[in-house]
Every structure is written in C-alpha cells, then in structure tokens.
Amino acid sequence: MAALLLLLLVCTAMIGSSFSAFRPPSVPLVVNNPYISIWSAADNLYDEFPIHWSGGIMGLTGLIRIDGKTYRYMGPQSLLRGSSIPSVEQTEVAVGPMSTHYTFHQDGVKLDVVFCSFCAYPVDVAEDIDLSGYQVPVTYLNLKVLSEDGKLHHVQLYYDNSAEPAVMDSKEMVTWSRNRSAVEGHHTMSIGTVDQKYLQQGSDRINWGYWYTSVEDNGNVSTVITSDVNARGSFATGKAFPDEDDKPPRACEDNWPVLAVSWDLGNVGKDNATSRYIVLAYDQVVSIRYFGHNMIPFWRHVYNNNTADMLRSAHANASLSGNACIETDGFFMALISNYIDPADNYSAIATLAWRQTVGGTQLVWNDILRQEWAFLKEISSGGAVNTVDVLYPASPLLVYLFSTRLQKLLMPILAYANNETKAYGEYIPYNLAWAPHHLGHWPICDLAPNHQEQMPMEETGNMLIMIAAIAKRYRYKEKVGFPSQPGSLTYLKPYWPLLKKWGDYLVSNLPDPGNQLCTDDFEGPSPHNANLAIKGIVGLGALAYLLEQDGQKDIATHYLMQAKNFVTMWMKNASDGDHYRMQYNLPDTWSLKYNLLYDRGLGLNLFPQSVYDLECAYYQKKMNEYGVPLDNRADFTKTDWLMWIASICNHDQFDAITNSVYHFADESPDRVPFSDWYFTTTGKVKGFRARPVIGGVFAAMLFST
Known part of the structure; x- marks a missing residue:
C-alpha cells in the first residue's frame, strides 16, 4: 500500500497541476458501463448527491471526523434529513482518463479522495494490448489523510451508499446481505431488488443484479446495513454503529437502507499519511440478449460465474489496480504532450x-x-x-x-x-x-x-x-x-x-x-x-x-x-x-x-x-x-x-x-x-x-x- 500511496500522490500532483483550472461540466466518479455511470454535477463533491448520467440521485455519501468534529466531503447538507453538517473545504478536482482526484482541507488535515474506475487498463500506443477486455465492474474509492499543520489529529472516516444504483425507481423493494459471495478477511455487503427481472426493462437505470461495497477487515473498520439516518447519525455524533443490520426487505426509499463503512484511524500526523480503500462493484449477472440468447458479462466468464472470486481478485490487486489507473493517467499525459502543442x-x-x-x-x-x-x-x-x-x-x-x-x-x-x-x-x-x-x-x-x-x-x-x-x-x-x-x-x-x-x-x-x-x-x-x-x-x-x-x-x-x-x-x-x-x-x-x-x-x-x-x-x-x-x-x-x-x-x-x-x-x-x-x-x-x-x-x- 505504501507504493500505491506514493504513486497516488505523484499522479494527483501531476494531473492537478495541469487541470486545476478546468471545471468539467460533470465529473466522472463510478463509470463502468452504461448502467453504472455515476457523476458529480456540481463544483464541489459535497454540494449535491452524485447522480446517474440520466439525472437520478445516486446516494453516495462521505463524512470525516477531525478531533471530534464531523464534516462532509461527499453529499449535501440534507444528507441527515434535517440536521446540517458543515463541509470540508474542497480545493481541487482533477479528472484523468481512469481516475478522478479531489483534495480537501480542514482543521489542519488534508483529505485526498480518488475514484479509480477499472474499465480500461493501461495500453502502449504502439502495441495496443487490449487488456480492457477484462472490463471488471469495479471502481476503487481511495481515501487518504495526513496532517498539514504538524499536529496529531484524531481522524475517522465514513462512507455509505443507498440502493439507488441498483433500482429503476426508489419505490422498488430491495434486499441486502452479507453472505452472498462473502470474501474472507473483508466486510462485503450487497444490495439489490427483491424482484430480479433480468433484461426485462428498457430504462436507462438497471434494476437487476447486485451492488457490492467491500472493505478490508483491518481491525479498525465497522460496517452496517441500516437506515441512512441511523448510520450517518451514529457516525456524526461519535457513536458506534448499531450492533445488527436491519432486517430486509423494504422499499429503497423506506428509511433509505445504506451500506455503511467507518474507520477509526487514530492519531494521524504529517509523517504517517493513512489510507483506506473501498471496492465498489456491480454484478449484472446477465448483460445482453442477442436474438434470443442471453450473454453474461465477460468478467463472469473469466471468474467462472463467481462474484466472490472477482471481489477477491479486486482486493488482491488493489495496489496493482491503483498503479494501473495512475500509469494510464501519466501515460496519456505524456502521449498527448508528444503530439499536441500546446497540450493542456x-x-x-x-x-x-x-x-x-x-x-x-x-x-x-x-x-x-x-x-x-x-x-x-x-x-x-x-x-x-x-x-x-x-x-x-x-x-x-x-x-x-x-x-x-x-x-x-x-x-x-x-x-x-x-x-x-x-x-x-x-x-x-x-x-x-x-x-x-x-x-x-x-x-x-x-x-x-x-x-x-x-x-x-x-x-x-x-x-x-x-x-x-x-x-x-x-x-x-x-x-x-x-x-x-x-x-x-x-x-x-x-x-x-x-x-x-x-x-x-x-x-x-x-x-x-x-x-x-x-x-x-x-x-x-x-x-x-x-x-x-x-x-x-x-x-x-x-x-x-x-x-x-x-x-x-x-x-x-x-x-x-x-x-x-x-x-x-x-x-x-x-x-x-x-x-x-x-x-x-x-x-x-x-x-x-x-x-x-x-x-x-x-x-x-x-x-x-x-x-x-x-x-x-x-x-x-x-x-x-x-x-x-x-x-x-x-x-x-x-x-x-x-x-x-x-x-x-x-x-x-x-x-x-x-x-x-x-x-x-x-x-x-x-x-x-x-x-x-x-x-x-x-x-x-x-x-x-x-x-x-x-x-x-x-x-x-x-x-x-
């Protein structure tokens, strides 16, 4: 992980220095395929909830506690439905080919948030080894904190997502689990519709298959599947998560069940930057019907129709995947500079x-x-x-x-x-x-x-x-x-x-x-x-x-x-x-x-x-x-x-x-x-x-x- 952290720092600095003045009309966050295509349509990641490309809210939320004070880094003030949580200060957003980098500062602490969608591997322009053929439905969300003022700061991190990426309409009934395709040594949660009708709707949103949120079990992580108010409220007030997950099923919009993760990072200083990552994945199960014949996502063929194996691989290759995103971003920057003048x-x-x-x-x-x-x-x-x-x-x-x-x-x-x-x-x-x-x-x-x-x-x-x-x-x-x-x-x-x-x-x-x-x-x-x-x-x-x-x-x-x-x-x-x-x-x-x-x-x-x-x-x-x-x-x-x-x-x-x-x-x-x-x-x-x-x-x- 140390090498990955160093590369993330280098890549962030490289891309940010080139694109810091550029304001994308919408920022890609979790972009894997036409169904899983989540963007931020605001200047700051905390101004609004992320949205699907078609405009519907995708309830991804991020919080940070610094020395007992809670701030938002992703999601609007309304994320607690009545209570207001201030935001950290966003100072930069930079979009690379495969990754999006946000930088935040608050109370002497710097937070880097990096979304890396593994939908395309690095390629050599002359060779064109098309490893993108292994298009796994994974986005890594990397979170890194360090002290900027030289003091030790007690830092806790939080992330959750609703079931909205897995439904066509928020009134649909959803169910959740920790047992489906469990991955040893990790907390893996999944959520999807109760009524799994593969390929039976033609909307721009998917309502079959399952969304996965998976993190390493590193000793200081807690996870829960409960309502948004319970999960976010517990973290915001410094309380532990509820001991048990809510019992499924219920409608997506009924007390908004979320897959929530929190970490207590302890004291973070200027010399001990601390990082955590989340694997965000979607298993479509079936992708396309071609003249009567159903075709599965290619990754399912590679992993023998085993979602757990795909998730294990995603965790095992987290460092490699992060490197791939970084190398592709750097490769592309150099490539453009070689042929386009000026390139910015x-x-x-x-x-x-x-x-x-x-x-x-x-x-x-x-x-x-x-x-x-x-x-x-x-x-x-x-x-x-x-x-x-x-x-x-x-x-x-x-x-x-x-x-x-x-x-x-x-x-x-x-x-x-x-x-x-x-x-x-x-x-x-x-x-x-x-x-x-x-x-x-x-x-x-x-x-x-x-x-x-x-x-x-x-x-x-x-x-x-x-x-x-x-x-x-x-x-x-x-x-x-x-x-x-x-x-x-x-x-x-x-x-x-x-x-x-x-x-x-x-x-x-x-x-x-x-x-x-x-x-x-x-x-x-x-x-x-x-x-x-x-x-x-x-x-x-x-x-x-x-x-x-x-x-x-x-x-x-x-x-x-x-x-x-x-x-x-x-x-x-x-x-x-x-x-x-x-x-x-x-x-x-x-x-x-x-x-x-x-x-x-x-x-x-x-x-x-x-x-x-x-x-x-x-x-x-x-x-x-x-x-x-x-x-x-x-x-x-x-x-x-x-x-x-x-x-x-x-x-x-x-x-x-x-x-x-x-x-x-x-x-x-x-x-x-x-x-x-x-x-x-x-x-x-x-x-x-x-x-x-x-x-x-x-x-x-x-x-x-």
Whole structure:
C-alpha cells in the first residue's frame, strides 16, 4: 500500500497541476458501463448527491471526523434529513482518463479522495494490448489523510451508499446481505431488488443484479446495513454503529437502507499519511440478449460465474489496480504532450472523454462462438444497441487505443447483417443491400431490418471505414515490430461477399446519395448531402484498402478507381466558390465536411489538398465563441464533428477549435456529462449527454503514428 500511496500522490500532483483550472461540466466518479455511470454535477463533491448520467440521485455519501468534529466531503447538507453538517473545504478536482482526484482541507488535515474506475487498463500506443477486455465492474474509492499543520489529529472516516444504483425507481423493494459471495478477511455487503427481472426493462437505470461495497477487515473498520439516518447519525455524533443490520426487505426509499463503512484511524500526523480503500462493484449477472440468447458479462466468464472470486481478485490487486489507473493517467499525459502543442486544453477535454467513451460499452462472453463480444449503448439519444453511426464518431479513441475492442463491437453487427442469428435462437433474416443502423433497444438485440432507421449510405460507409481503420491499426503495429494481431484480417473471411455487396451499393448510389438521412438526423432530411457523399466515397476507398491488404488487388483497383472518379464529380457538384455546399442543389449553403477525416486517417488521399484548404478557411469565417456551427441551418454544433474538423485543418485552426470546445466544457451552464450537441454562441446544451460519441475528441491522435 505504501507504493500505491506514493504513486497516488505523484499522479494527483501531476494531473492537478495541469487541470486545476478546468471545471468539467460533470465529473466522472463510478463509470463502468452504461448502467453504472455515476457523476458529480456540481463544483464541489459535497454540494449535491452524485447522480446517474440520466439525472437520478445516486446516494453516495462521505463524512470525516477531525478531533471530534464531523464534516462532509461527499453529499449535501440534507444528507441527515434535517440536521446540517458543515463541509470540508474542497480545493481541487482533477479528472484523468481512469481516475478522478479531489483534495480537501480542514482543521489542519488534508483529505485526498480518488475514484479509480477499472474499465480500461493501461495500453502502449504502439502495441495496443487490449487488456480492457477484462472490463471488471469495479471502481476503487481511495481515501487518504495526513496532517498539514504538524499536529496529531484524531481522524475517522465514513462512507455509505443507498440502493439507488441498483433500482429503476426508489419505490422498488430491495434486499441486502452479507453472505452472498462473502470474501474472507473483508466486510462485503450487497444490495439489490427483491424482484430480479433480468433484461426485462428498457430504462436507462438497471434494476437487476447486485451492488457490492467491500472493505478490508483491518481491525479498525465497522460496517452496517441500516437506515441512512441511523448510520450517518451514529457516525456524526461519535457513536458506534448499531450492533445488527436491519432486517430486509423494504422499499429503497423506506428509511433509505445504506451500506455503511467507518474507520477509526487514530492519531494521524504529517509523517504517517493513512489510507483506506473501498471496492465498489456491480454484478449484472446477465448483460445482453442477442436474438434470443442471453450473454453474461465477460468478467463472469473469466471468474467462472463467481462474484466472490472477482471481489477477491479486486482486493488482491488493489495496489496493482491503483498503479494501473495512475500509469494510464501519466501515460496519456505524456502521449498527448508528444503530439499536441500546446497540450493542456486538448488534454483536459480528451481525458474527460476517455471514461465516458469506454464506459458506454459492455464486454460480454459469447458462449456460442467462445469469444468476447462488445456492445455500445446509444446513451441519451434513444438507447439503441450498437448504433453504427454512434460507433463511427466514437471510433477515433477506439481505433487508436482499443482497436480490438472496436472489432468486438462490430462483430455482432456483421453477424446480424450476414444472417448468422439462427445459432442464437431467434432467426431474423437481414435482407437489405446496405449495412444495418442498429441491433435493438438496450439491452435486447432483436430488430427486424424493416424496423431500422434507414441510413443506407451513412451506415454502409461507416462500417467499411471502421473495419479498414482496425486493419490499418493492426498493420501499423506489425510494422513497428510487434507480433501480428490474431485475426487481423482472417476474421473477415466469412464477410467478404457482404463487404463487396456494400461496396456495390455505394457505387450504384454515388456521387449523389439522393434523399437519405445522415447521422445528423436531428436536423431532418438533407437530400443531395455533400458531406454524406464524402462518406460513401471514403467508404469505397476503405473497401479498396481492405481488399488490397487481403491480396484481392484487381477488385481493389476497381473500387479505388470508382472512388477517384466520384471525387471529381463531387468537386464539381458541390462547389460554391470559396467553399463546398451543404447540398449539391443549394447554393449559398455550407456544412462541416467532417467525413474527410478518414480520407487522411486511412492514408487514402482521395480528395486533393485544395478541398481541405477551402473548407478550413471558410470555417474560420463562421467561428463563434464556442466553435463553428454544424451547418448554415442553426447555431448549434456537434463536439465530435467539430474536433474531427479541427484535426484536418492547420495548426492554428486546430488550436482555435480545440480552445472553443475547452471553453464550452469549462463554462457551459448545463452540468451534464460532456455533451456533444450545444449552441456555439451561448454554450448551452441543446441535447445529448454522456454519449460515447465523445471519443471523437481523439481524432487528432489518428495522425500521430
């Protein structure tokens, strides 16, 4: 633990010095997957209770007693429902890719509170060992105290959580236990609904499975499951916890049962910093139903469906896990500094995007194929599963750092489009000439093709581009001397006819997409969409790249020549003097041509530099305080697309756009997890929150290797 404490101090100082002036719109605390996604939407951790990304309260509470006086470090004044407890003074909050650091001071004592979500392991940018495949549903809450004034102080710590993370509605009946998956040498408490209906609700909140709060039994720890008033009141007044747990069950909101922990740390001085940690975990039991077949979280496969083994491992590896969070945070800071100058504002928004993106996914075990699959939720904009045009904007982070994760996300879509669902129990034939839009409504995949929101060119181009991006990333790793990636192209063997079918669809519908929806469907139809046409052209180039890599050179040349011909037609049809139109048929219109990103990112170079120069220069004329609007129809923009544009423009334009996005995140009055849809003149959020599309902030990193 001593090494972990030292690393925590170093990491806190490193990140805090860079981001201390940055005020995230919402701060990630416990972010593991779309269901377990808890944030602080306030300047100070003690201003309000933490909330779920969707806005509901998640009753996490923290108290500290210093020389007999009780203070709050997490949770509002109302946490005792009538009695008021003062707060310590928060002096800093710093967000890293995997960890969030709070610093508090009071009465000569310093308190560090660190949330470390173990949803992504450290990776090497060149190697991309995707250990994130072991996505365990664990967040470590580390608490560290030391004396700052040189005096000895008697310090006690407290934490509790309600059942709110485990219910859809606080009226639901909950039960609790100390015996379920008990872990020797630890106090392990769990809570969940009485009526465990796996996968039978489609809300943004989960109400099956169990939340675990687990701590080491180190001799000075006490735990209890009782009402919030009993637990918090006992600690606040210096009394011992009740001798026995309350008897279950009761409603979540009925005297609010909490899992409570307290420690008496004794006298703490300046030379004996003292630390404790809590393992916060959630066992979903079942995660996804894919065409009639239930799939368990991948960690359950690793730990033989044994939650106790997972929790034992979490405790045994607490130091390693803390190191992993710290190393990843430091690794990322160094990585950004190597490629982005100046790095500070870009680093701040990119680190904020990391957990939001990875935490929007769920890794599962496909026991039919005996391999990992992954699923992504279209958070806050419909709740769809593996929406292709949500995966696409998120792809820069996934391609760059988690390319195997992206491949696992695409596999369920490829299997559906290739009519492979019969093996899972529910055969729904896919008979469209273009790629699917999504698989169903989270957490159920059962969508018939005629119930899709049809975006033919959009999703077809997206799929081909992302598959090519994965292949290019694998080729890069081989080039720099790392072992060949398993299945870098061989996994595509059953899908070549499907990919060529998609390529033929693009050829037959270019250079003019006609009256089709694109991913920006919230603006309504945009027929003859010039940016959508770019998507189709780059998609053809991506298919040509894949075929060439597989040795199918003749057919690769065919698609490549078609793409080049379409570029010439596009430049003529979309030209509007000093820029290119939003629609071929509408003069004096404009739009962000973000689909150019992968023309450069894949090294296709289908579009000449003159196209980039004209577009980027024109965007500068349209710049507002918080960025460039999406197009001429409205004042709002999309964060992901704005950062894609920044990444294909020159250095000064990149800085200007990056700074505008930074200022939006830092100054927006709407305290929601990093939104990707906001007004460029006011910084107010138009809609969307916590969406994994924010991984598009990493677009610039596609050009760093």
